[in-house]
Amino acid sequence: FDKMELPPRPKLFDFHGVSMVHFFTQNWENVQNFQARPDDILIATYPKAGTTWVSQILDMLYFGQTSPERLTTLPIYERVPFLEMTIPNLVTGKDQADELPTTPRLIKTHFPVQFVPKSFWEQNCRIIYVARNAKDNMVSYYHFDCMNQGQPEAGDWNSFFQRFMDGNMVFGSWYDHVNGWWKKKETYSNMFYEDMIEDTGREIDKLCTFIGLSPSAEEKEKVTSGVQFDNMKNNKMANYSTLPIMNFKVSPFMRKGKVGDWKNYFTVAQNEQFDADYKKKMKDRTLQLRCVI
Ligand code: A3P
Numbered sequence: 443f444d445k446m447e448l449p450p451r452p453k454l455f456d457f458h459g460v461s462m463v464h465f466f467t468q469n470w471e472n473v474q475n476f477q478a479r480p481d482d483i484l485i486a487t488y489p490k491a492g493t494t495w496v497s498q499i500l501d502m503l504y505f506g507q508t509s510p511e512r513l514t515t516l517p518i519y520e521r522v523p524f525l526e527m528t529i530p531n532l533v534t535g536k537d538q539a540d541e542l543p544t545t546p547r548l549i550k551t552h553f554p555v556q557f558v559p560k561s562f563w564e565q566n567c568r569i570i571y572v573a574r575n576a577k578d579n580m581v582s583y584y585h586f587d588c589m590n591q592g593q594p595e596a597g598d599w600n601s602f603f604q605r606f607m608d609g610n611m612v613f614g615s616w617y618d619h620v621n622g623w624w625k626k627k628e629t630y631s632n633m634f635y636e637d638m639i640e641d642t643g644r645e646i647d648k649l650c651t652f653i654g655l656s657p658s659a660e661e662k663e664k665v666t667s668g669v670q671f672d673n674m675k676n677n678k679m680a681n682y683s684t685l686p687i688m689n690f691k692v693s694p695f696m697r698k699g700k701v702g703d704w705k706n707y708f709t710v711a712q713n714e715q716f717d718a719d720y721k722k723k724m725k726d727r728t729l730q731l732r733c734v735i
Contacts, residue, residue: 447531448591448686448687449529449530449591449592451591451592451593451594451595452464452465452592452593452594453594454594454610454611454612458556458557459614460554460557460613460614460615460618461609461610461611461612461613461614461615462612462613462614463593463594463612464528465527465528465529465592466526466527466528466552466612466613467526467528468528469526469528469534469535469536472534472536473525473526473535473536473559474559474560475559475561476525476536476539476540476559476561476562477540477561478559478561478562478564478565478567479546479547479565479567480565480566480567481545481546481547481567482546482547482549482562482565482567482568483500483546483547483548483549483567483568483569483570483653484549484550484551484558484562484567484568484569484570485497485500485522485548485549485550485551485570485572486550486551486552486553486555486558486569486570486571486572486623486630487550487552487571487572487573488552488573488574488579488613488616488619488620489552489583489586489611489612489613490574490579490582490583490586491572491573491574491579491635492572492574492633492635492638493550493552493572494518494674494680494682494695495572495635495638495669495674496570496572496633496638496649497518497521497522497548497550498518498668498669498674498680499646499649499665499669500522500548500570500649500653501513501518501521501522501548502664502665502668502669503646503649503650503653503655503657503661503665504544504546504548504655505521505544506661506664506665506668507661513679514679515679516679517678517679517680517682517684517685518679518680518682519682519685520538521544521548522548522549522550523535523536523538523539523542523549523550524550524551524552525539525549525550525551525553525559526551526552526553526557529592529687535550552612552613553613554613554614554618554619554622554623555619555622555623555625555626556622563629568630568631568652568653569629569630569631570630570631570632570633570649570652571623571627571630571631571632571633572632572633572634572635573620573623573632573633573634573635573731574634574635574636574731575635575636575701575704575731575732575733576616576617576620576716576720576731576733577704577708577716577733578635578700578701578702578703578704578733579616580602580603580606580616580704581703581704581706581707582697582703583602583606583611584596584599584602584606584707585692585693585697586693586695587602588692588693589688589689589690589692589693589694589695590687590688590689591687591688591689592687593612594612599707600712603708603712603716607715607716607719617720617723617724620724620729620731621723621724621726621729624726624728624729631648631649631652633645633648633649634731634732635701636701636731636732636733636735639699639700639701639735640735642666642669642670643662643666646662646665646666647662650662671696671699674696675694675696675699681694681695681696682695682696683695701732701733701734701735702733702734702735704733
C-alpha cells in the first residue's frame with residue numbers, strides 16, 4: 443500500500459450525464475449488480491458533506507461496545523467501504539463491501555441517486571443522505587482537490603468556483619445531486635452537516651431513532667465526544683492520514699470543520715453571482731440549507 447505508485451491525476455468525462463472520473467466508473471457493472479442485504483446501511487453524500495463524520499458515528503454506535511478494537515486498528519475506509527471506488531492496485535470498494543464481516547455492513551457512496559445499485563432499494567436498506575450547504579461544500583471540495591492526487595487538478599479558486607457552479611466536479615453537479623436525492627426523501631433519512639455542528643448529540647439521537655438503537659447515556663457520551671472535530675482530526679483511524687494519495691502538507695483531510703468558512707473565500711461579487719444562480723437551480727423551497735448558523 444505504502445509503496446503504491448501514485449497514479450496520475452484523473453480527467454473528468456461525461457458518464458450517463460454526470461461528470462465522473464474512471465476511478466468511480468470502471469467497476470460499473472459489478473457495482474450495479476451489488477447484492478445488498480436488508481440490514482445494510484448506506485451512507486450517501488455529495489463529496490465533502492460530512493461522510494466521514496457520519497460513518498464514524500455509525501461505526502462507534504454499532505461496534506464501539508462489541509468490538510472496540512476495530513475502531514483503533516482499522517482505518518475508516520476499511521470499516522466503511524466506498525462502494526464505487528476502483529483504484530489500481532487496491533481492492534475495489536465493491537469487493538471490500540462483499541467481504542465485510544460485520545452486521546450490519548456500513549457502506550459509503552457518493553453516487554447521485556439514479557446511480558445507486560437497485561438492490562439497496564429492493565432490500566429496503568436503511569439509507570442516510572448527508573447534505574451540507576453548497577458554499578462550504580464548495581470550499582471543502584476545493585481543498586480536497588488540491589490535496590488529493592486521486593482527484594482532477596483543482597486549478598485556482600476562481601476557476602474552481604465556476605466549475606462547481608457548472609457542475610463539472612467528480613460526482614457531478616452539487617445542485618443535481620442534492621435535488622435528485624431530495625426528490626426521493628421519503629425513502630431514506632436526511633442529515634444536515636449544519637445541524638450536526640449545532641447539536642451533535644441531538645442529531646445522534648435522531649440517527650439512533652432511525653436505525654433503531656438505544657445506547658445508554660454513557661455510550662452516547664462516548665460517541666459524542668469521540669466524534670468531536672479535534673478528536674477525529676487526531677485519530678489516525680478516522681483522519682485519512684494513512685492514505686498516501688492525500689498530501690496533508692497541502693491541506694489536512696480534517697481541515698476546519700466549520701459552518702461559514704465560505705466567507706473567507708467568496709468575494710462579494712462571487713457571492714452575488716452564486717446566490718442568483720442558486721435561486722435558479724434550487725427551486726424546491728422545502729429544502730433549506732443553512733450557510734451560516
Ligand atoms: P472542511 O474541509 O470544511 O473542514 P467528507 O467526510 O464528506 O469528505 O467531508 C469532509 C468535511 O467534513 C471536511 O470539511 C471535514 O473537516 C469535515 N468533518 C469531518 N469530521 C468532522 C467532525 N467530526 N466535525 C466537524 N466536521 C467534520
